[in-house]
Amino acid sequence: MFDSTVSAIPLPSTIVLHNFKALASFVFLALIGYIIVPLFIRKNIVDANGHPIPPGPLLRYAFIRNHFELKLYAWAKKYGPIYSLFMGNQLFVILNDPHVAKDILVTNGSIFSSRKNYFLKHQIILKGGGITGAQYNDTWRKHRRIAMSLLTPKAIEKYAHVLDYEAHIMVRSLFRDTQQGSMPVNPHHYAGRFVLNNMLTVSFGMRTDSSDDPLVSRALYLADEFMELTGPFSNIIDFIEPLQWLPTSQRTRGRKLRDGMIEVYGAMINQVKERMDNDENVPDCLVKTLLEVREKEGLSWEDMCMLCAVFILGGVHTTSSIIHWCLARLPSHPEVQAKAHEELDRVMGRDTWPTAEDEHKLPYLRAIIKEVERVHTPFLVATPHYSIEDFVYNGYFIPKDTVVILNTYTLHQNEERYPDATKFSPERYIDDKLSASESAKLADPMQRDHWSFGAGRRFCPGVVVAEHELWLAISRLLWCFKIEAIPNEPITLGEYEGLSGSHPLPYRVKLIPRHEGVAEMIDSRDETQI
Numbered sequence: 001m002f003d004s005t006v007s008a009i010p011l012p013s014t015i016v017l018h019n020f021k022a023l024a025s026f027v028f029l030a031l032i033g034y035i036i037v038p039l040f041i042r043k044n045i046v047d048a049n050g051h052p053i054p055p056g057p058l059l060r061y062a063f064i065r066n067h068f069e070l071k072l073y074a075w076a077k078k079y080g081p082i083y084s085l086f087m088g089n090q091l092f093v094i095l096n097d098p099h100v101a102k103d104i105l106v107t108n109g110s111i112f113s114s115r116k117n118y119f120l121k122h123q124i125i126l127k128g129g130g131i132t133g134a135q136y137n138d139t140w141r142k143h144r145r146i147a148m149s150l151l152t153p154k155a156i157e158k159y160a161h162v163l164d165y166e167a168h169i170m171v172r173s174l175f176r177d178t179q180q181g182s183m184p185v186n187p188h189h190y191a192g193r194f195v196l197n198n199m200l201t202v203s204f205g206m207r208t209d210s211s212d213d214p215l216v217s218r219a220l221y222l223a224d225e226f227m228e229l230t231g232p233f234s235n236i237i238d239f240i241e242p243l244q245w246l247p248t249s250q251r252t253r254g255r256k257l258r259d260g261m262i263e264v265y266g267a268m269i270n271q272v273k274e275r276m277d278n279d280e281n282v283p284d285c286l287v288k289t290l291l292e293v294r295e296k297e298g299l300s301w302e303d304m305c306m307l308c309a310v311f312i313l314g315g316v317h318t319t320s321s322i323i324h325w326c327l328a329r330l331p332s333h334p335e336v337q338a339k340a341h342e343e344l345d346r347v348m349g350r351d352t353w354p355t356a357e358d359e360h361k362l363p364y365l366r367a368i369i370k371e372v373e374r375v376h377t378p379f380l381v382a383t384p385h386y387s388i389e390d391f392v393y394n395g396y397f398i399p400k401d402t403v404v405i406l407n408t409y410t411l412h413q414n415e416e417r418y419p420d421a422t423k424f425s426p427e428r429y430i431d432d433k434l435s436a437s438e439s440a441k442l443a444d445p446m447q448r449d450h451w452s453f454g455a456g457r458r459f460c461p462g463v464v465v466a467e468h469e470l471w472l473a474i475s476r477l478l479w480c481f482k483i484e485a486i487p488n489e490p491i492t493l494g495e496y497e498g499l500s501g502s503h504p505l506p507y508r509v510k511l512i513p514r515h516e517g518v519a520e521m522i523d524s525r526d527e528t529q530i
């Protein structure tokens, strides 16, 4: 039997072991203290004059996925109009106030208009192309200039008749497929096809009767996959660098997406090229322009594919999601519909529906569209900007290579600009006569309608065509139909799908024709009249 007192006296070997354990614990704690902890806790960076970075949450994040906009909003309430946040090693500065957004992104646009080379979106998928993926440089200027040649109000005049026709077809399909409004419908596919056809026209001079067309359905699939893979805060692989060296499923999906984009958009470009080579009459479109200027502008095949891709990626989900949100929102606001219908009956009558020229005669309808854009902005934050120089703003240091976020969701909750901001109230825009692009140029950012199309030099180049499409679609839907929810099928407005662009969860509505003029107007044109 051992004597416990003896066993308590340490032997020399026990002392060594004990010291080793103590040393090991010390090293372990030091490791945690100096290496591990800083990986999780924010750094306090100051410039040479002691200006600190803006305040912000203590912890570093590897990703923020579910309802990131609510988290950004809560932090804005805590830290104020400008705060900072670490995602892995990357510093983000978040802009939550109209004046701050204008000062940084517009007034100092020469510093804050680049893009971070996000691993998945930029290095793997876009490889610095497609305008949105380009750094702030001459390539971006050139690609944006070429794209703009199809997107100015003057350029749109050339294909405005197609947008008009497609809006007609969308409303007609909804009317016929629901058997004159007697069957419920999920409008997602209809809004999607309308916008897709518009973008196919602008980009490739073509349209489709069916999204079962193999090339078109692949183009749509690629757009979905892009939206799924490229949220600004959602991918751990973007912020934890060592993961980028591993063959993760995200990296594989990103590469497959890139290859698919080159293959699908390349095939569509080749179709246009063949038609041009055969002296067929190809309507003015992006691909025609690209093929004509290719040599002069020094465009590679990949540049051309990515430029086409971005019209589909940037122009389809965004615009269709606003139409989709509008139809989800209006059933719970019969009073808004009643006012819109009164305005339509008074101004347009019941023999003819609105065209692009009627927009300024129907201020309440315009106000509904602006309010949907505010409340259901597709991009809850705009595509992140990136700084190319050190900068000090209101005493805060914003180092070079900071990601700068226009916090659209939070900006749209600003109670001073939008009293009772959570309420859906088109009345707040009733006197607003400006388009979104005119509004973005206002000297006073508190007068601006909303921030859904971004800010500064990267402001959405597709804004005019998007607003034109939205006007035709929404004004005609309201001229034709009363939009009602289905009993016992509540429509969820607080949740959404999508990482980089939000659209509603699947729902169904009833579209009840408002008067006899609807059928007549719908039948007034046949399929071939483009």
Ligand code: HEM
Binding pocket: 130, 131, 132, 133, 144, 147, 151, 310, 311, 314, 315, 316, 318, 319, 322, 378, 379, 381, 382, 383, 384, 385, 406, 452, 453, 454, 455, 456, 457, 458, 459, 460, 461, 462, 463, 465, 466
């Ligand atoms: C309602 C529809 C749309 C919304 C809400 C929307 C929104 C946006 C936003 C927030 C940005 C980022 C702006 C920034 O970085 O500050 C953007 C950029 C862009 N959008 Fe749109 N967009 C829409 C429609 C379109 C359409 C129809 C097209 C193409 C015809 C388009 C093409 C682009 C492109 C190419 C960029 C990148 C611009 C750049 O980086 O310089 N968008 N859009």
